Structures are given as C-alpha cells and as structure tokens.
Amino acid sequence: MLRLIFFIAFIIALDVYAYQAFRFLVKGRWGTILYFLITLFIIGGMIYQFSTGGRRNMSPLTQFFIVSFVILIVCKLVIIATMFGEDIFRLIKGGLNKLTGNTQGSAIPSRRKFVSQIALGLAAIPFASILYGVIKGRYNFKVLKYTLSFDDLPEAFDGYKITQISDVHSGSFDNAEKLDYAIDLINEQASDAILFTGDMVNNEAAEMEPWKDTFARLKARDGKFSVLGNHDYGDYIDWPTPEAKIANLDRLKEIQKEMEFKLLLNEHHYIEKDGQRLAIVGVENWGEGGFKKAGDLNKAISGLAQDDFKILMSHDPSHWEYEVKDHPEHFHLTLSGHTHGMQFGIEIPGWFKWSPVKWRYKYWAGIYEDAKQYINVNRGFGYLAFPGRVGIWPEITVIELKKSGKNA
Structure with a gap:
C-alpha cells in the first residue's frame, strides 16, 4: 500500500510540473480542474481494473486504461524534459542577474510561452506513435x-x-x-x-x-x-x-x-x-x-x-x-x-x-x-x-x- 501511495504521489508531482506547459491553453479554474481530473481518472481506472482482476482477463476496458496511462506518462515525460531544460536556463540567468547586480532583470526570468509550445509539439510525436502502435503496430x-x-x-x-x-x-x-x-x-x-x-x-x-x-x-x-x-x-x-x-x-x-x-x-x-x-x-x-x-x-x-x-x-x-x-x-x-x-x-x-x-x-x-x-x-x-x-x-x-x- 505504501508503494502505491508513493507511486500516485510521484505521478501527481509529474503532472503538476507538466501543467506549466498547458497553462497558456488551460483557461480559468475549471480548465485547471479538468486537467488534473483526467490524470486522476486514468490512475483511478488503472488501480480499479487491476484490483478487480483486470490483469487476469485483459478486457478492452483494462487495455484502454493501460494505453491511456502509457500516453500520460510518456508524453508528459517529454514535456517535463523540455521544460526542465528551460528551468535550468532560467536559474542560471537569474543567478547571473544577482551576481552582476542587474536590477533590470528579474531574480528568475518567467517561463517563455514558445518553450511550452515546443514541449507540446514534441509530446505530439510519441502520442501519435503510441496510437499507431495500438491501431496498426500490434499486427504489423x-x-x-x-x-x-x-x-x-x-x-x-x-x-x-x-x-x-x-x-x-x-x-x-x-x-x-x-x-x-x-x-x-x-x-x-x-x-x-x-x-x-x-x-x-x-x-x-x-x-x-x-x-x-x-x-x-x-x-x-x-x-x-x-x-x-x-x-x-x-x-x-x-x-x-x-x-x-x-x-x-x-x-x-x-x-x-x-x-x-x-x-x-x-x-x-x-x-x-x-x-x-x-x-x-x-x-x-x-x-x-x-x-x-x-x-x-x-x-x-x-x-x-x-x-x-x-x-x-x-x-x-x-x-x-x-x-x-x-x-x-x-x-x-x-x-x-x-x-x-x-x-x-x-x-x-x-x-x-x-x-x-x-x-x-x-x-x-x-x-x-x-x-x-x-x-x-x-x-x-x-x-x-x-x-x-x-x-x-x-x-x-x-x-x-x-x-x-x-x-x-
């Protein structure tokens, strides 16, 4: 049970970080709520299916949640890798501003919108590949x-x-x-x-x-x-x-x-x-x-x-x-x-x-x-x-x- 709790906490932490790339797309409180509800729905569905015999019969519903989970993890890891690269840049630039006494630059520069767009664009590649793998690849x-x-x-x-x-x-x-x-x-x-x-x-x-x-x-x-x-x-x-x-x-x-x-x-x-x-x-x-x-x-x-x-x-x-x-x-x-x-x-x-x-x-x-x-x-x-x-x-x-x- 403890490992399951840590696993869920880890996935949610990844999701919170990846959310930064979606902020310019998600508008308002309800958009934010929907974003996190999707993650909770997929995780909850996976846990329910496997705790009620899904591993044994591999029903279409179980397979749906497995595919959704793989897409969730892989695509958001791509997003996180891209965003993390920019965060390193932001921290370095903020540190240089502080060391040089540059009062015009902020302590840590804000995240740039175009980087979020690149992250989402890169995530579309594994998203499309996984869908192809499910629809065509398994019988290729x-x-x-x-x-x-x-x-x-x-x-x-x-x-x-x-x-x-x-x-x-x-x-x-x-x-x-x-x-x-x-x-x-x-x-x-x-x-x-x-x-x-x-x-x-x-x-x-x-x-x-x-x-x-x-x-x-x-x-x-x-x-x-x-x-x-x-x-x-x-x-x-x-x-x-x-x-x-x-x-x-x-x-x-x-x-x-x-x-x-x-x-x-x-x-x-x-x-x-x-x-x-x-x-x-x-x-x-x-x-x-x-x-x-x-x-x-x-x-x-x-x-x-x-x-x-x-x-x-x-x-x-x-x-x-x-x-x-x-x-x-x-x-x-x-x-x-x-x-x-x-x-x-x-x-x-x-x-x-x-x-x-x-x-x-x-x-x-x-x-x-x-x-x-x-x-x-x-x-x-x-x-x-x-x-x-x-x-x-x-x-x-x-x-x-x-x-x-x-x-x-």
Whole structure:
C-alpha cells in the first residue's frame, strides 16, 4: 500500500510540473480542474481494473486504461524534459542577474510561452506513435530472414529452413482476420520445421481455445515443436486450489497436442534426413531475475551424442547467457523469445537497434554469436499488457542453415 501511495504521489508531482506547459491553453479554474481530473481518472481506472482482476482477463476496458496511462506518462515525460531544460536556463540567468547586480532583470526570468509550445509539439510525436502502435503496430507482422553457416552441419541439412515464432500471448488477441493473415504468412515461408519458443497464453489455457483451430493450420514437413514459457505455468494469478493450477497446465499441454505441436519438456527429438540427423532440444522455462527455473538442460540432452548438431529451444535468453553458451556441450543454435523487445523501441534494419529492454537483457532481439554458437531472440508474435507495438514489430523468424564452404 505504501508503494502505491508513493507511486500516485510521484505521478501527481509529474503532472503538476507538466501543467506549466498547458497553462497558456488551460483557461480559468475549471480548465485547471479538468486537467488534473483526467490524470486522476486514468490512475483511478488503472488501480480499479487491476484490483478487480483486470490483469487476469485483459478486457478492452483494462487495455484502454493501460494505453491511456502509457500516453500520460510518456508524453508528459517529454514535456517535463523540455521544460526542465528551460528551468535550468532560467536559474542560471537569474543567478547571473544577482551576481552582476542587474536590477533590470528579474531574480528568475518567467517561463517563455514558445518553450511550452515546443514541449507540446514534441509530446505530439510519441502520442501519435503510441496510437499507431495500438491501431496498426500490434499486427504489423514482419518476416525476418537469416542465413547461418556451420562447419559441422550435416550435409543433408544444407539449406534446411526453420521458422520460429514466440510469445503468442493468445489471451490478448482480438482480431481473427489479422491472425489468419499471420498464419498464412508463416505457411508461405514453406519451412521444413516450425519452432515455437513459449508463452502460448497470458495466464490460462482457456485463452487458446478460440484460436487453436487457427494455429492448427500451421504446416511444416518435419513438424511443429514447442516449449513452455514463464506465462504458460499460470504463476501470475491466484488459483482457487493447487489442483486447478495443475489442471490448467495439463489442459494447455493437451491443446498443443491437439494443434499438432510436439511439446518438448526437458527432452529432445531427432529429425532425420538421408541417413543424417539433427537434434531439436527443448527445455522448460529457465530465467534469471526471479523467473521460473524449471528447465533442466542436462536432462534434455541425455542420450545425445557429443557431435550431434543441436538446436536448443529455451524461452528466456538469460538461459543462454548464464548456462548454455558456456556449457561443456556445444549448442549450435539457440532460439529464445520472452523480451518482446519491450514492444517499444527504434530499429533501422542493419544500422541501429535500441529499446529500454536492453538495460534488463544483454541479448534482447535478433541474432547474437559467441564462440561459434548462435542465439536468435525473437521479438514476439503477440503482445502483453500494453496492447500495441511501437517500433518493435511482431516477428516471424526464418533461419536457413548452411554448410560452410557450400555455394549458396
């Protein structure tokens, strides 16, 4: 409760400061009251929704308050940053007036109207971007293609294509037409295998029921494989009984089977071709920073030959950082997700990539390499909490495996 009070006080303090930019627009006492009532309405709505189960069902009303809150915070932080810069200037100028004995200048010069106008103009940029992210961005699916070469790739798998998707979060979907388009887009890649790297739902298996026939349409010659992500265990809501939680996970496993996904629970599966093979290794969720550590890598590779070509599916990229890349066994390619790229950032393909999530995860989006071992961190297929994506679009990854030295 104390943290909630401090949080509300902090937001109101920001709002009071940002109000200085609106003063020339807000006329009279009622305009001022309306300005602050909007903030209180959004904060109150957020608190009410999350205290009455909004986090569990992510209703349209809950999503409305989340979007409104994000707009409130981001836009007003832009305003505050601009106004703070001018306040530093005002303090310096006021100090110089006092030191030089300039009696014509005021102790602290008044805030200039045009700076407030600039602040509001700059705030319009994230405002428009967030609205685009909610209306269009969350279904702005992108196919990202990579070619990775390996010295010890079995000859029979030269040119082998894998499609990876991750973080479906089916409880957030609200547009069947857009989802059908994405499924068709995946099938158009005509990959040899489809690998799903966790977080099928937000919390409950029932979220996937309306969409299971849609995902059952996914086709790949050598099959579809999946692992569990941290949200799939139902750890983030209160269940009436422990048995209900267990039953929920059991149902999610059944749904994946009904969709013809082979769920790998700390185990592996061989794909064979022309007398050669590669191993698909799947671990349960393993994550640093308070996340579930159900993954057992040694159990998953038990029985594998040391020289087997290994593709590891592990939901959280921190697993690669802390356990996989320095493991005695060599994992040629690891596929992860989890970060969503924070659903917010700036990307110029081949030139620049940034998101605040980089301060939390060293490996957060795209391909990384260490000692001839690769990881791809998928930006996610769906979305969670904030019903949009700004600059970090939903991703379908296609990876082609090549034998080093072979002609393309």
